[in-house]
Amino acid sequence: MAAGLIISAPASGVGKTTLTLALARAWRNRGLNVQCFKSGPDYIDPAFHAAATGRASVNVDSWAMDRGTISHLVSRGADADVVIAEGSMGLFDGVAARGVSGTGATADIAEMLSWPVVLVIDPSGQAQTAAAIAAGLRDYRPGVRLAGVVLNRVASPRHEDLVRRALTDVGIAVFGALPRHAEISLPKRHLGLVQAEEQAEIGKLIDEAARFVAEHVDIDAVLRSAAIWLPQPAANGLNVTPPGQRIALARDAAFSFVYPHMLEAWRAAGAEISAFSPLADEAPDASADVCWLPGGYPELHAGTIAANARFRSGLRAFAGTRPVHGECGGYMVLGTVLTDADGVSHEMTGLLGLETSFAKRRMHLGYRLATLAAPMPGHQAGARLRGHEFHYSTILAQPDSPLAVVHDATGAVIAETGSRRGQATGTFFHLIAEDR
Structure with missing residues (x-):
């Protein structure tokens, strides 16, 4: 006990x-x-x-x-x-x-x-x-x-x-x-x-x-x-659908955050996770059927990410045939430009039109409830996703089709809708659970 x-x-x-x-x-x-x-x-x-x-x-x-x-x-x-x-x-x-x-x-x-x-x-x-x-x-x-x-x-x-x-x-x-x-x-x-x-x-x-x-x-x-x-037996588990059978997961100092329970749920559902490091100029595993870029601190490594041609070209090639999803920092890297705190602009992967800046800092913090307008890896259109957003970046441009209608915990609609273009999707919130 x-x-x-x-x-x-x-x-x-x-x-x-x-x-x-x-x-x-x-x-x-x-x-x-x-x-x-x-x-x-x-x-x-x-x-x-x-x-x-x-x-x-x-x-x-x-x-x-x-x-x-x-x-x-x-x-x-x-x-x-x-x-x-x-x-x-x-x-x-x-x-x-x-x-x-x-x-x-x-x-x-x-x-x-x-x-x-x-x-x-x-x-x-x-x-x-x-x-x-x-x-x-x-x-x-x-x-x-x-x-x-x-x-x-x-x-x-x-x-x-x-x-x-x-x-x-x-x-x-x-x-x-x-x-x-x-x-x-x-x-x-x-x-x-x-x-x-x-x-x-x-x-x-x-x-x-x-x-x-x-x-x-x-x-x-x-x-x-x-x-x-004495723990009470749960009637159900996590009820999480993995985004794919074999998941290429960005994992290093710039892409360090994903909720541990999500990774465990993916594995429990039979998915395999193949980690790669964008900072080491690695491309996603070519045998994977989906790529996931978590949040982290890309703003501290924006110059390296912009210079790593193998990572950027490999991710673009992957997105030509298979889904790629980014959360928060990962979403920013899927965009076209990330401006760091010193005002220096760095070219990102360009899979989405998102432009973000840390030179114009504004805190975004709170729970998010998103209703998907289109599918994203692991979730169908209409799914209600619960997550959390915390970052200091400012959106300069978000020109692509919105991925979701997103509300804060009070029910107010917010501007951070996420984006979708082709096989690429991204959100500013980190996924915690799906409403069932």
């Missing part, structure tokens, strides 16, 4: 990822089998979880996924000793309109799985008020149970004492308090953390985080607070 818990906070940037990684590695160092999950659509954290535990982590999302899908995904923790789900944003933060099984809030997953919540509280600039915030979170939703609190970035022993006393007065357990410690800060860039696979020293950083947290937090008490959990 596994013990399950949720790591959450009042807001983003408080230290959820650091605490999750530290606890996972500390318990693993004690010989425990640890399984992590990420609540919400953040695509970067699962790779950090895998680095800490040695087990693949996946996203669970109440806005995009039904309960059966979530149950199926978390059942991979059945053979673990402890299961940790890292939350996103604040504990109750989600969208205004309910999705498939919730609003995307971490609290949805906590209530659905009956796992207690360990809050990370940063009391910088406050003292007793931190207890009021924790008590408010504890009492806000009856179905969500608070196990206790870990304080992060406490300024001094006196500061810690003030906060601890206030939390004790309102009946909230304090598992520990972490002073500021720059050595365990995870590097960031414009879409969040620098991805785990790009950090050669990630193992050492996680080890230091585990040592530091074990020194200041009662990790045995945290473990005892977890709920004994």
